[in-house]
Amino acid sequence: MEPLSPLDVLRVSTVLEGCLDQLSILGYIMPVSYEGRPDSESLVCDDIGRILKHQRKLQWKFKELMSSKSQSLVRKPAQDGEQQGDAAGDLKRSNLMFSRALEQDPLSAESLLKVQADRQFAAGVITETLSELQEFGTFQNLLSAVEVEKDKKTNLYNIIVSEEEGRRRTKALQRQLQDIRKEKEIELQRRNEMIAHLKDQLQEMKAKTGLEGKYVKKSCELQVTQGQKICGEHEHQHLADIQRLRDKIDEETRSHLEIENFLKHHQTELEEKLEFWMEKYDKDIDAKQHELTMLKTAKTNDLARLQELAKQYRECEQVVMEDRVEKENERKRRGQEELEYKSCTKIQAWWRGIMVRKCLGPYKTGKKGKKGKGKGKGKGKKKKK
Template identity: 40%
Template sequence: MMSVDVLIACAVLQDHADQLSVLGNIIRPGAETQQRTELHLKTAQLMARSSLSDFTGELHKSQKQISIQESLLTPDNLAKVQRDRQFVSDVINGLMVELQEENTFQSLFSAVGEDRKKKVQLLDIINREEEGCLRIKALQKQLLDIRKQKTEECERLEELGAYLREQVQNMRVRTNRQEKFVKSCAEQLVCQGLKLSSHKENELEDEAGMLQERIEEEKNVHMETEIFLKRQHANLREKLQFWIQRYEKDMEEKEQEISALKNKRNNSHARIQELSKKCRDMQEVIIEDRMEKEHLRAQLEKEQKERGAATKIQAWWRGTLVRRGLRSPKKADKSKSKAGKKGKKKKK
């Protein structure tokens, strides 16, 4: 069930929609002003902020202002007025449907937001158009500068072309002169060449005659040298035969001498072996003699050492006896008497 405020708002909106449709039939289609659109947006904002009763009062006031300002419209703005009227009519119809179904104002907010987006897009397009105009002006200025540079460059190139044409003309004159000079020089060189060639031909003919004479001389010399070399070859062959025989004879003599020397070497080798055997025998005898002498010398040294040791022992023993005799005279006398008896026995 819808409330009373909603029904009142729907009735008011329906009334406004009817008035807008009547207004659209009265004015030409496609006419509407920007000021009227702002008033409609203001009514939408007031409708969103205030209650339904306040919204109806503000809506009546806005209609009065619209009716007053319609007299001030120009024919050029009628199309804009018609578009704004159609927009407000669509917003009111959508708002009525939403109020009847959902009791909300979201379609009004969405319509206002879309309108703001469109305005932002229009402002963006205008700014881009202004930037494009500025860029076009800058490009036109650059184009004028480039045209000026190109005209200056064309003038400079024309001057350069005239200078080059003049240079080409001068070069043609110079080349004609050079061709004449080269032609005259070539003719002179040809004449000189003919003279030199004729002179050279005469010299070559003389040289050919001289060479023919030298060839004849060389042939004679060749024949003489060939005969001389044949004689030398025969003499050398005879000498070679003689030296071959001499070589064979000398080889036989040397072989006989070598065989005799080999026999002598064998005899001397046998003699050397015999003498070496005798030498080894003598060395063995000498070594044995030395060993015997060494053995005798060692034995004599041993006997001398034993004698020395015996004398030392006897001296020590006598010393001990003397020391004992000094201690006991009787024993000493006895020992002397015994010693005297022993001495007598030895003498006997």
């Protein structure tokens, strides 16, 4: 910040000193409370009227911005959004201040003590600013104090908004809790009715169970008697089955002995065949082993011959590749010579043409040359004809 001129410092210092005097006089004449004074109600009504007027002004400004946003086509959307956000913030702060003003009593001693504290703070800031102006010619303390107060005010607004949101959330949770309590009460009543109904059913079931117990006891006695008779009949039947099974066991024993003798005879025959096939297997193994040895020897000879043929093939392939390279080089050399010959022919023709057109060398102009030139022209005309 650049320092002010001495004249500006003198002017500002005079104004600040006047403010300090007025604040000190206000501190001496300000009462402890306005309660009991006849003009207290008029003071309060004036304060509320001023706040209402400011709030109506902000609402009107917000409505104008909303209407201009819908009707305007030239203004940029970003500027409209910023102005609308500023107007909405001012309207919100005004509503908050109005609600706080209605909740608080400006005539109480607490409000007046707050006014005294604000007056002392303002006097202190002005005193520091005045000393800074007189020493350095700047007012940085005043700007710092304003920024600090703005930050405090913003934090206070944020705290109030968060508190209001918390209260709304608390009310919503309370309503939700009441709904849950009503639901639980209804559910509890329904369960009590269900318990009473189940108790009635339990009494009925006890009576039914007693009757069923007597019936089951008699039924069991009858079933036992009937079971004994049935078991006696089954016992006689099982004894007959046991005798029949014993006869079958004797028959199976005889059959087993006959089958065993047959299998022993068959086993002897199979052992003889096994010895024959084992001897044949050994002979076949020896023959195949000899054949395998002969095949390995033939494979070794064929592999050596294959390697020799591969070596000859590589040598022949190398000779063929060298011959191809030589032919390719010869073809390129011939092509280069033909290209050089054509280029030389073209250059010579171009140079001769230049010498003829420029009359250089043997084609210089002279008497003989003129005659030759006339003849040449005649020849040229004849050619054209």
